[in-house]
Amino acid sequence: xxxxxxxxxxxxxxxxxxxxxxxxxxxxxxxxxxxxxxxxxxxxxxxxxxxxxxxxxxxxxxxxxxxxxxxxxxxxxxxxxxxxxxxxxxxxxxxxxxxxxxxxxxxxxxxxxxxxxxxx
Amino acid sequence: xxxxxxxxxxxxxxxxxxxxxxxxxxxxxxxxxxxxxxxxxxxxxxxxxxxxxxxxxxxxxxxxxxxxxxxxxxxxxxxxxxxxxxxxxxxxxxxxxxxxxxxxxxxxxx
Numbered sequence: 001x002x003x004x005x006x007x008x009x010x011x012x013x014x015x016x017x018x019x020x021x022x023x024x025x026x027x028x029x030x031x032x033x034x035x036x037x038x039x040x041x042x043x044x045x046x047x048x049x050x051x052x053x054x055x056x057x058x059x060x061x062x063x064x065x066x067x068x069x070x071x072x073x074x075x076x077x078x079x080x081x082x083x084x085x086x087x088x089x090x091x092x093x094x095x096x097x098x099x100x101x102x103x104x105x106x107x108x109x110x111x112x113x114x115x116x117x118x119x120x
Numbered sequence: 121x122x123x124x125x126x127x128x129x130x131x132x133x134x135x136x137x138x139x140x141x142x143x144x145x146x147x148x149x150x151x152x153x154x155x156x157x158x159x160x161x162x163x164x165x166x167x168x169x170x171x172x173x174x175x176x177x178x179x180x181x182x183x184x185x186x187x188x189x190x191x192x193x194x195x196x197x198x199x200x201x202x203x204x205x206x207x208x209x210x211x212x213x214x215x216x217x218x219x220x221x222x223x224x225x226x227x228x229x230x
Contacts, residue, residue: 039166039221046123046224047158047166047209060217063121096165105154105213106171113165 002026004097004111012118018087022080022097022111030055030075035100037107038071038082040093048093050082052100087118124149124210124222131228137198140225142210143191148220150191154213157186157195161206169208170195197227205229 008020022036029036037052051061053071061069070083080097094115098107125143132138142149142157149155153173158166168177170186173193183198193212197204210222 047160047211047221049211049219049221052219062218063216104171105156105173105211106168106175106177107156107158107166107211108168108171108177110165110167 002099002109004099004109006095006097006111006114008114008116010115010117012087012091012116013120014088014118015086018082018084018091018116018118020082020095020097020114020116022082024078024080024099028075029073029078029080033102035102036071036073036080037098037100038080039096039098039107041096041113042090042093050084050095053080054102089118092116092118121148121214121216121218121220124212124220126208126210126222126225128223129226129228131230132197132200133230134200134202136200137196138200138227139197140195140208140210140227142193142195142212142222144193144212144220145191147215148191148212149188149193151215152213153188155186155188155193156211157184157193158209158211159204159206160209166209200229202229 035052038050068085094113096113097111099109157170160166173188174186
């Protein structure tokens with residue numbers, strides 16, 4: 001059974017870089033035909049797609065975040081990472097990692113989510 | 121990219137059917153059969169309920185069904201049960217090779 005687990009600092013200062021890791025177990029992150037992505041949800045609000053990365057390394061980002069976001073894969077650790085620079089209070093949210101099969105719209109496996117608060 | 125439009129809330133009594141709409145444009149919902157739906161309960165991660173407009177993952181009740189007409193996708197839940205209460209989100213692929221969520225719909229089972 002595939003499992004995803006987000007980890008990282010729960011508190012980040014304004015203007016700094018938010019860094020999160022998603023550890024995948026029960027399957028390989030480099031298996032062909034899958035996208036791995038990040039989604040966030042501000043407290044009490046809806047879901048926002050941040051971006052995703054194909055197993056081959058191709059990346060796709062939300063245009064509103066593109067200038068500040070980097071998503072990458074570490075195949076040696078079977079991990080997905082997210083870096084979001086120059087954060088503000090508006091970046092406070094629960095961050096989820098998730099998997100999607102290529103040629104499908106379904107995000108079929110999700111992590112439990114991790115809350116990141118941006119505050120001084 | 122603008123969020124897809126969903127009603128803020130819908131409600132229904134146990135046993136009834138409800139439909140949640142998800143309206144976009146020809147550049148997203150209308151242009152591709154890549155729409156999926158998620159159920160979210162408080163404090164939990166979203167759960168995939170429908171993918172590729174109308175396909176149901178294994179383990180999801182056949183009371184959940186999806187469809188699409190022009191630029192609007194729809195999720196229908198028949199035989200409403202108390203456990204169906206929660207938030208529902210749609211997401212669609214876009215012509216920019218990105219994805220966009222709907223604003224979410226709160227379902228209340230009366």
